[in-house]
Amino acid sequence: MSVMEIIETSQFLTFKLDQESYALDITQVREVLDFAEITKVPRMPEYMRGVINLRGGVVPVVDLRLKFGMTRTEKTVNTCVIIIILNIEGESILLGALADSVQEVITMEPDQIVPPPKIGTRLNTEFIKGMGKKNDEFIIIIDIDKVFSLDEVAVYQSHEDGQALKDGRIVK
Amino acid sequence: MNDLKEVEKIYRQEAEERLTEIEETVLEIEENPEDQEAINRLFRAVHTIKGSGAMFGFNEIAEFSHHLETTLDKVRNGELSVTKDLIDLILKSRDYINALLKGDRQEVEEGHRIIAALERLVPEAKDEVRWSAQSDSDRCEDAKETTYRIRFRPDHTLFLNGTDPIALFDELRTLGECYITPLIKDVPLLNDIDPEHCFLSWDIILTSMTAINTIKDVFIFVEDSCELEIDVIDREGDLEENKRIGEILVDRKELSGEEINKELKKQKKLGELLVESEIVDKETIGAVLTEQKQVKAVRDKRLQESNTSTIRVAADKLDTLVDLVGELVTTQARLSQFSLNHGNQGLSSIAEEMERLIAELRDNTMSMRMMPIGTTFGNFKRLVRDLSAELGKEIELVTEGAETELDKTVIERMADPLMHLIRNSIDHGIESPEKRLEAGKACKGTILLKAQYKGAYVVITIEDDGGGLKVEAIKAKAVQKGLISKDADISDKEAFNLIFAPGFSTAETVSSVSGRGVGMDVVKKTIDSLRGAIEVKSARGRGTTMMLKLPLTLAIISGLLVRVGTGHFVIPLASVEECVELTGEIAERSHGSNILNLRGEIVPYIRLRDRFGITEDKPDLEHIVITDVHGRRIGFVVDNVVGGNQTVIKSLGPAFKHMKNLSGATILGDGTVALILDVNALA
Numbered sequence: 001m002s003v004m005e006i007i008e009t010s011q012f013l014t015f016k017l018d019q020e021s022y023a024l025d026i027t028q029v030r031e032v033l034d035f036a037e038i039t040k041v042p043r044m045p046e047y048m049r050g051v052i053n054l055r056g057g058v059v060p061v062v063d064l065r066l067k068f069g070m071t072r073t074e075k076t077v078n079t080c081v082i083i084i085i086l087n088i089e090g091e092s093i094l095l096g097a098l099a100d101s102v103q104e105v106i107t108m109e110p111d112q113i114v115p116p117p118k119i120g121t122r123l124n125t126e127f128i129k130g131m132g133k134k135n136d137e138f139i140i141i142i143d144i145d146k147v148f149s150l151d152e153v154a155v156y157q158s159h160e161d162g163q164a165l166k167d168g169r170i171v172k
Numbered sequence: 173m174n175d176l177k178e179v180e181k182i183y184r185q186e187a188e189e190r191l192t193e194i195e196e197t198v199l200e201i202e203e204n205p206e207d208q209e210a211i212n213r214l215f216r217a218v219h220t221i222k223g224s225g226a227m228f229g230f231n232e233i234a235e236f237s238h239h240l241e242t243t244l245d246k247v248r249n250g251e252l253s254v255t256k257d258l259i260d261l262i263l264k265s266r267d268y269i270n271a272l273l274k275g276d277r278q279e280v281e282e283g284h285r286i287i288a289a290l291e292r293l294v295p296e297a298k299d300e301v302r303w304s305a306q307s308d309s310d311r312c313e314d315a316k317e318t319t320y321r322i323r324f325r326p327d328h329t330l331f332l333n334g335t336d337p338i339a340l341f342d343e344l345r346t347l348g349e350c351y352i353t354p355l356i357k358d359v360p361l362l363n364d365i366d367p368e369h370c371f372l373s374w375d376i377i378l379t380s381m382t383a384i385n386t387i388k389d390v391f392i393f394v395e396d397s398c399e400l401e402i403d404v405i406d407r408e409g410d411l412e413e414n415k416r417i418g419e420i421l422v423d424r425k426e427l428s429g430e431e432i433n434k435e436l437k438k439q440k441k442l443g444e445l446l447v448e449s450e451i452v453d454k455e456t457i458g459a460v461l462t463e464q465k466q467v468k469a470v471r472d473k474r475l476q477e478s479n480t481s482t483i484r485v486a487a488d489k490l491d492t493l494v495d496l497v498g499e500l501v502t503t504q505a506r507l508s509q510f511s512l513n514h515g516n517q518g519l520s521s522i523a524e525e526m527e528r529l530i531a532e533l534r535d536n537t538m539s540m541r542m543m544p545i546g547t548t549f550g551n552f553k554r555l556v557r558d559l560s561a562e563l564g565k566e567i568e569l570v571t572e573g574a575e576t577e578l579d580k581t582v583i584e585r586m587a588d589p590l591m592h593l594i595r596n597s598i599d600h601g602i603e604s605p606e607k608r609l610e611a612g613k614a615c616k617g618t619i620l621l622k623a624q625y626k627g628a629y630v631v632i633t634i635e636d637d638g639g640g641l642k643v644e645a646i647k648a649k650a651v652q653k654g655l656i657s658k659d660a661d662i663s664d665k666e667a668f669n670l671i672f673a674p675g676f677s678t679a680e681t682v683s684s685v686s687g688r689g690v691g692m693d694v695v696k697k698t699i700d701s702l703r704g705a706i707e708v709k710s711a712r713g714r715g716t717t718m719m720l721k722l723p724l725t726l727a728i729i730s731g732l733l734v735r736v737g738t739g740h741f742v743i744p745l746a747s748v749e750e751c752v753e754l755t756g757e758i759a760e761r762s763h764g765s766n767i768l769n770l771r772g773e774i775v776p777y778i779r780l781r782d783r784f785g786i787t788e789d790k791p792d793l794e795h796i797v798i799t800d801v802h803g804r805r806i807g808f809v810v811d812n813v814v815g816g817n818q819t820v821i822k823s824l825g826p827a828f829k830h831m832k833n834l835s836g837a838t839i840l841g842d843g844t845v846a847l848i849l850d851v852n853a854l855a
Binding site: 094 | 498499502738739740783784786822823824825826827828833834837839843844847
């Protein structure tokens with residue numbers, strides 16, 4: 001469905017997750033940071049690694065590898081945090097995403113981009129905007145807004161909610 | 173065009189303020205109809221709305237307010253007494269003006285009805301009302317006290333046509349305070365004088381409420397045979413400094429500025445001159461000078477107040493300022509930390525200086541956002557009045573501590589919950605007059621709305637002397653709703669807290685006022701989101717008390733920084749009571765029941781390590797932070813207590829909006845993030 005969206009020349013930031021190349025539309029990338037200390041937020045799903053301080057603001061950080069079903073991101077000299085601007089239900093949300101390494105900013109023409117294959121990727125094809133081709137290498141262009149629907153960003157812990165009645169809201 | 177929009181916006185804002193004032197004042201007048209001061213205030217407010225309405229092209233408002241003003245003028249003059257009908261009509265008019273202001277045009281009919289009703293109240297015939305309205309408004313425009321300078325220079329022939337200047341002056345004296353100075357410089361030597369001619373002229377200073385034309389009328393018969401100049405030299409409301417004699421001379425074109433300055437240089441100060449010639453002693457002059465200084469200081473202060481009170485700042489500018497100060501506090505914490513590690517004397521002294529300044533800046537900025545809570549009290553008076561009339565109850569709202577200041581956001585967000593609580597008191601709390609008399613209470617019920625400071629909190633109390641909460645009914649309902657089991661043995665206090673469950677209502681019927689069961693849970697939610705707490709006390713037959721505990725400000729709190737595993741957490745200092753050590757021995761002694769014996773008191777504790785699923789190694793010696801949660805002591809076990817921390821609260825954002833145990837995050841001196849615990853939710 002999504003190839004139709006890419007009709008003009010666009011720029012993409014490419015990065016690697018577990019040897020594979022991925023790309024994000026540059027308009028949705030705010031900046032790239034070095035991997036810094038992440039404060040863990042208790043009782044969150046594993047892929048929600050915690051929060052970091054972005055010049056005085058608090059930004060959640062997700063582990064894209066865990067989200068995409070790979071192993072946990074380990075810290076190396078190349079590990080980066082890509083600060084992404086998510087547009088969810090009209091709201092702009094800043095989110096940090098861990099990447100094994102950030103590659104470059106590339107320009108791709110619409111004819112360089114083909115629709116995602118129906119099989120053969122580790123990702124749910126819903127998340128893929130298209131496949132870009134650069135130097136005989138395929139780059140997976142991620143539709144990051146689809147990866148994180150609002151419900152997923154606002155991680156809901158039903159377990160905790162069930163406890164709420166007993167846990168301090170009613171009986172006290 | 174944009175300017176015009178801007179001006180309209182300002183008018184709207186101002187009119188809204190005036191409308192609030194009208195509402196408050198009307199209710200005051202209802203309580204005390206003899207309060208002339210309040211009536212005057214009301215009149216002035218309506219007059220302002222009318223005047224500026226006409227100026228900015230809100231003609232409908234101006235026209236309508238004019239009718240209201242006319243009626244109010246009658247009240248002011250004592251021609252019309254304050255009745256309930258009148259109060260109702262004024263309130264209706266206020267609502268109507270409000271609707272007009274919002275651009276609601278469908279209610280023109282309503283306006284006509286109100287005008288007609290107002291006119292019916294006035295004893296005189298309608299036509300007369302209209303006529304007097306006209307002259308009234310004329311007078312109002314000029315009803316300011318004005319000081320005139322009248323220069324009266326009659327021709328020599330003044331006496332010849334039979335004019336007696338004394339008669340003219342007497343007439344002037346009837347208009348107001350009048351000082352007359354005769355000028356005799358033109359009087360010739362006795363040899364040359366013609367006794368039938370007038371050589372005198374006069375300067376008259378008149379302070380009066382009359383318009384300039386009235387004064388001219390006095391001189392109407394001599395107009396042709398004299399030079400007459402009438403100037404306004406002071407008007408009420410003018411804040412211009414008192415003029416000095418030299419300035420007045422220049423004003424009157426008697427002398428030029430340079431001449432005056434030249435002369436002034438020759439002059440010694442009056443005080444010195446008087447002392448020199450031994451007319452008065454030094455002490456007296458000192459006293460006089462003090463007096464002069466004092467008067468000047470008072471005036472300056474008044475001038476300053478009248479200047480500062482008119483500064484308007486858009487709320488979002490203030491918000492940005494608070495955000496920036498928050499960032500500054502964070503950065504400063506990093507600087508302090510850095511200078512501490514660095515050990516450089518010069519650097520640390522600068523850091524300390526910065527710390528002090530920033531603390532001051534922070535307090536100042538915070539105080540800018542503070543508003544007296546009384547601004548919302550006016551609405552509630554109206555609510556109580558209207559609702560109690562509708563329900564046929566007699567209720568009086570008593571307010572205390574209206575001057576208590578709270579953060580603007582807190583006040584805004586509390587408006588709805590307070591409304592709910594007061595509505596509940598009116599509808600469910602206070603009984604009908606018959607029932608009250610049966611129960612041996614005064615026929616008139618009382619609701620007390622009180623705000624007071626308590627540490628870093630403001631406590632708002634809503635107390636009614638009604639029937640109190642029906643514990644049995646609440647329990648039955650809770651069982652029915654499946655909130656508690658049938659044989660649950662819960663205390664009254666716990667039962668009262670059940671009313672905050674969503675959809676909970678014990679009212680048998682749904683009235684227009686309350687009973688739908690929404691409301692109390694909204695109240696609870698709002699207060700939780702403001703990091704406040706609510707407490708219910710109730711005695712059957714004697715009334716209900718709701719105590720809302722709210723933080724003074726939302727942006728920065730004092731916190732206690734603790735560590736669990738590698739993570740740092742902040743516990744709001746306001747709820748911390750003390751810290752004790754938890755040795756392995758004590759933990760063992762309680763046989764895993766997580767209960768601590770604190771000087772004979774049993775205190776349950778919660779292991780944050782377990783609650784948060786932190787698996788890192790735990791130290792041999794742990795600490796318990798004892799907190800006060802809704803009047804109950806609860807301990808939180810942490811690895812280490814780091815110390816106090818000025819915590820700038822950052823929102824965790826939508827990503828963590830369902831996290832109930834955390835109320836936000838803050839940034840520590842080393843740039844890492846610490847999470848702020850919500851002890852109320854954790855306990």
